Amino acid sequence: MSQIWKNTRRYAYIYFLFLKYSLISLMAYRINFVFGMLVELGYIVIKLTYVYIVFRVGENINGLTPYNVTLFVGTYIIMSGIYSALLFFNFIKLPELIRTGDLDMYITKPISLQFITTLKSIDISVAVPNIIGGVIMVAIGWNQSHIEVNAANVIGYVGYLILGVITTYSIFLIPQMLAFWTVKTTGLTDLSNSLFDFNQMPMTIYNRLLQRVGTFIIPVFLLTNYSPLFLLHGLSRLEMVWGIAAPFIFLILVRIFWNYALRHYTSASS
Amino acid sequence: MSIIEVNNLSKQFSYYKKELGLKSSIKSLFHRELLYKQAVKDVSFTVEEGEIVGFLGPNGAGKTTTLKMLSGIIYPTGGSASVLGFKPWERKKNFKQQFAIVMGQKNQLWWDLPANESLQLNKCIYEVSDHDFAMTIGELTELLDVKDLLKVQVRKLSLGERMKMELIAALLHKPKVIFLDEPTIGLDILSQKNIRAFFKYYNQQNKVTIVLTSHYMNDIIDLCKRTIVINEGSVVYDDDLANINAMLEEKKIATVTLLNSVNKDDLLRYGKIKEHGELEFTLEMNKENSQQIIKSMLENLPIADFTLEDISIEEGIAALYQTR
Numbered sequence: 001m002s003q004i005w006k007n008t009r010r011y012a013y014i015y016f017l018f019l020k021y022s023l024i025s026l027m028a029y030r031i032n033f034v035f036g037m038l039v040e041l042g043y044i045v046i047k048l049t050y051v052y053i054v055f056r057v058g059e060n061i062n063g064l065t066p067y068n069v070t071l072f073v074g075t076y077i078i079m080s081g082i083y084s085a086l087l088f089f090n091f092i093k094l095p096e097l098i099r100t101g102d103l104d105m106y107i108t109k110p111i112s113l114q115f116i117t118t119l120k121s122i123d124i125s126v127a128v129p130n131i132i133g134g135v136i137m138v139a140i141g142w143n144q145s146h147i148e149v150n151a152a153n154v155i156g157y158v159g160y161l162i163l164g165v166i167t168t169y170s171i172f173l174i175p176q177m178l179a180f181w182t183v184k185t186t187g188l189t190d191l192s193n194s195l196f197d198f199n200q201m202p203m204t205i206y207n208r209l210l211q212r213v214g215t216f217i218i219p220v221f222l223l224t225n226y227s228p229l230f231l232l233h234g235l236s237r238l239e240m241v242w243g244i245a246a247p248f249i250f251l252i253l254v255r256i257f258w259n260y261a262l263r264h265y266t267s268a269s270s
Numbered sequence: 271m272s273i274i275e276v277n278n279l280s281k282q283f284s285y286y287k288k289e290l291g292l293k294s295s296i297k298s299l300f301h302r303e304l305l306y307k308q309a310v311k312d313v314s315f316t317v318e319e320g321e322i323v324g325f326l327g328p329n330g331a332g333k334t335t336t337l338k339m340l341s342g343i344i345y346p347t348g349g350s351a352s353v354l355g356f357k358p359w360e361r362k363k364n365f366k367q368q369f370a371i372v373m374g375q376k377n378q379l380w381w382d383l384p385a386n387e388s389l390q391l392n393k394c395i396y397e398v399s400d401h402d403f404a405m406t407i408g409e410l411t412e413l414l415d416v417k418d419l420l421k422v423q424v425r426k427l428s429l430g431e432r433m434k435m436e437l438i439a440a441l442l443h444k445p446k447v448i449f450l451d452e453p454t455i456g457l458d459i460l461s462q463k464n465i466r467a468f469f470k471y472y473n474q475q476n477k478v479t480i481v482l483t484s485h486y487m488n489d490i491i492d493l494c495k496r497t498i499v500i501n502e503g504s505v506v507y508d509d510d511l512a513n514i515n516a517m518l519e520e521k522k523i524a525t526v527t528l529l530n531s532v533n534k535d536d537l538l539r540y541g542k543i544k545e546h547g548e549l550e551f552t553l554e555m556n557k558e559n560s561q562q563i564i565k566s567m568l569e570n571l572p573i574a575d576f577t578l579e580d581i582s583i584e585e586g587i588a589a590l591y592q593t594r
Contacts, residue, residue, distance in 0.1 A: 010394065021383055024383055105376055107343050107361070108341055108370075110363045110395060110397075266283060
């Protein structure tokens, strides 16, 4: 037990160093840092047009008021920020590490290769505007939907958001791992990223088959839909349990697939 | 038990053949001819603790592939290997904490940060204590003369300075086995010399085992008593560097300057002509009867000057590179 605790502390400290070094690297290029934030602000404006349209039409969507929809879009924006800041740049770099053979040095380190390659780079500049913008929208949607601010609701919302981060990690890493065989994965990356956009609107706007597929087979709706659905009492008991179990099931599957894929690493010639 | 044991290690890579041009690119979308390359073929050798072994071969001979298998980076397709008692490709944490690999063409330091930040990260990854970290950094920066550069951004360092920092990062956890893959590539003569001197000292002080690949002969001559030459994936020589001549059937090289030019055919009967000019030529002959040949040449040819020497190590190795 003490070994597990020691290891957890070690990994947490190394992750803290990743965060610190990423921040120092970002600050070294101030103009790039500022432009990164401005670009993200631009994306938020585009995402807000969905909300604008909903308010303009002024009608309920499958029983959801425009303020309820704001809750969904706000959660989607928060998750976009978390995904872009913590995972996206690491994931797109993985095929490059495989193609150039730069993965070699990481393999020789006495630390989880999956940990170091998928979590090393952190880009705070993309997170700040998204998280601030998203939290404001969620606060407005929460308040105007007359949802009580109590411990159960806050824990449920944040809990499903954290579980969504775990699911996001798993389902967006899988396409990149195919690079161990195909070397380049740009096409698959574009496809998987477009799946993320399914969360811009509540999953209830899609037909039943698509909802089932997006919940149980390729669980894209677990990324950002479950937090607001929990607040709006839109989750069945089965969906609540699945929302908790699925992230861990997919994380284990990704781990198994990672170890299998790594056997196919052939490096690059020197 | 030897610290490194390699038995019939093999590695085969698959690749696709593609003809020139757009048409063949379109064709390759639907059908590709799969080919196999045997990069390493039944390589066997052992290395004892504290040895420095030179691992030589022409480009594409299989040196780096062998080192990558021995450091667990890639899986072999056949054979077995043991380094420090571990099967490298099982990638056990205990194994990784006891060896290091330095590749001259790859780096591990964070480009935009001072080197001391990357060293701090390695300290945590390798679980080096604060006391050992301070001691090792102090010793290595002193030896490599880079104490004042620890706080300089890595991208601002010269290639030689960067390589020294890479070495510190690789040696921070005091590895027992070090694989060096062209550590002096691209460095100026003085930097090469400094790095060689460092490894010589480091090996003597710490009794570490070093396997070194390099295309610079001085690296090998200065550091390695024993050399393994690999060509087309197979070991073609494994012995002391000094014995390379014996392997080449005791050849001698005669460099002769003539007073006036002679017919090339008149020279051929004394040995194999390696270089030929108007009045100068280089001849390869058997060591056994070299004295008789020289005597005969002095009697029959208008010789102004001549020297007779063993085949140089460079030439010996070059000859081994051509071994099939």
